[in-house]
Amino acid sequence: MALKSSNKIDTNTYEIEVTVTPEVFADACKSAYMKQRKSIQIPGFRKGKATQGMIEKVYGEGAFYEDALEIVYPQAVTDAISEAGLRTVDQPYDLEVPVMSKAEGVEMKMKVTVYPEVKLGEYKGLKAKMLPVEATDEDVDKELENMRDRNSRLVTVDDREAQMGDTVELDFEGFVDGTAFEGGKGENYPLELGSGSFIPGFEEQVAGHKTEEEFDVNVTFPEEYAAELAGKDAVFKCKIHEIKMKEMPELDDEFAKDVSEFDTLDELKADIKKQISDKKESEAKTDFENQLMEQVVENMECEIPECMFEHRTDDMIQDYSYRLKMQGIDLDTYLSYLGQDKDAFKASFRTGAENQVKTSIALEAIVEAENIEATDEDIEEEIKKLAEQYQMEAEQIKNAVPQDQIASDIKTRKALDLVVDSAVKE
Numbered sequence: 001m002a003l004k005s006s007n008k009i010d011t012n013t014y015e016i017e018v019t020v021t022p023e024v025f026a027d028a029c030k031s032a033y034m035k036q037r038k039s040i041q042i043p044g045f046r047k048g049k050a051t052q053g054m055i056e057k058v059y060g061e062g063a064f065y066e067d068a069l070e071i072v073y074p075q076a077v078t079d080a081i082s083e084a085g086l087r088t089v090d091q092p093y094d095l096e097v098p099v100m101s102k103a104e105g106v107e108m109k110m111k112v113t114v115y116p117e118v119k120l121g122e123y124k125g126l127k128a129k130m131l132p133v134e135a136t137d138e139d140v141d142k143e144l145e146n147m148r149d150r151n152s153r154l155v156t157v158d159d160r161e162a163q164m165g166d167t168v169e170l171d172f173e174g175f176v177d178g179t180a181f182e183g184g185k186g187e188n189y190p191l192e193l194g195s196g197s198f199i200p201g202f203e204e205q206v207a208g209h210k211t212e213e214e215f216d217v218n219v220t221f222p223e224e225y226a227a228e229l230a231g232k233d234a235v236f237k238c239k240i241h242e243i244k245m246k247e248m249p250e251l252d253d254e255f256a257k258d259v260s261e262f263d264t265l266d267e268l269k270a271d272i273k274k275q276i277s278d279k280k281e282s283e284a285k286t287d288f289e290n291q292l293m294e295q296v297v298e299n300m301e302c303e304i305p306e307c308m309f310e311h312r313t314d315d316m317i318q319d320y321s322y323r324l325k326m327q328g329i330d331l332d333t334y335l336s337y338l339g340q341d342k343d344a345f346k347a348s349f350r351t352g353a354e355n356q357v358k359t360s361i362a363l364e365a366i367v368e369a370e371n372i373e374a375t376d377e378d379i380e381e382e383i384k385k386l387a388e389q390y391q392m393e394a395e396q397i398k399n400a401v402p403q404d405q406i407a408s409d410i411k412t413r414k415a416l417d418l419v420v421d422s423a424v425k426e
Helices: 022-039 052-059 061-084 137-150 202-206 253-259 265-299 306-326 331-338 342-369 376-390 394-400 403-421
Strands: 002-010 013-020 093-101 105-113 153-157 167-176 179-192 214-220 233-247
Touching (some): 013 061, 022 093, 022 105, 052 061, 061 093, 202 214, 253 265, 265 342, 306 331, 306 342, 376 394
Antiparallel strands (some): 093 105, 167 179
């Protein structure tokens, strides 16, 4: 197996010709025969007993060619791409096989998409704004209110109408053009008014009604909703069974003792302020890095193959789907809850995927331009950190994560540090 030719025919596109020797292809035909012989029966032979030669005589010399091609194809193409010194980013396409026989071997012609060429612009001495990192009194007060809300209790009220912020237990059934639609019915459903859980306008119309009152709610489904309901007017027949209001705890030392390890409200406030400041500092650092990398990407010249964006988008969706499964829900069910189709869901990942691909390409180019390396000490230290993070033994990390991947991550991080450390904070 060998590379016959490699020619650049377009930006990021090469056409390669690959050959497989007659001897290798003949062996592949024999392997294909060995895999299939038990299922082949021809007149005069018991099933599975016909020789390769007899089968080829009956069905033609090319009886096993297609299966043999599948056997030799992966290694032949891999070797040819390696010999050509190409870094591909997608599967080969437009395959042509002008020659295929045991006498002549195989000749294949195909196109491959390669990693893009990059011309870096300025990436040192860039300027970006650093967000404030100090927590304000307003930040602390807001978090305390959130803590009060989380520690509130619901108390049933009977002497007034439902208000925004209350939780109501209600029955509802939706109709479009007088006909009930699937998924539009609920009984004894707990709904917090103002949570935004339902269609826009629904919760506001529930407010103002009393227990055991029956009433209609008129809404219009959003245009981005599921196709069968998008943009349509609907009427929901509703009845409230119970209204509950939040009873908030007093903000004092006793509250601090109940919700934290601290004895006084002042100590709790000080801890909240520190946590918010730490979080703001981390967010400011990330935002600063993002601003700088946006500039690096804008300054570089690079035509990126569309398939790289597509693959990254698919990876992000697969990761999202995996995390949903860990919570016990599949992607299709989740999308039905959102009233969103798969194309719209995929499109929502596109911008993020493009940014990730562009940033990755830029950082890799910086690694090459600066000859950045990952030392053995760097790798050992990273393995140690990963072991502590995932509470695993170092050897387990080494077996689970390829060392070249760890090295690549280290070099990328060093490239980002170089951009950040040379930058000017405005």
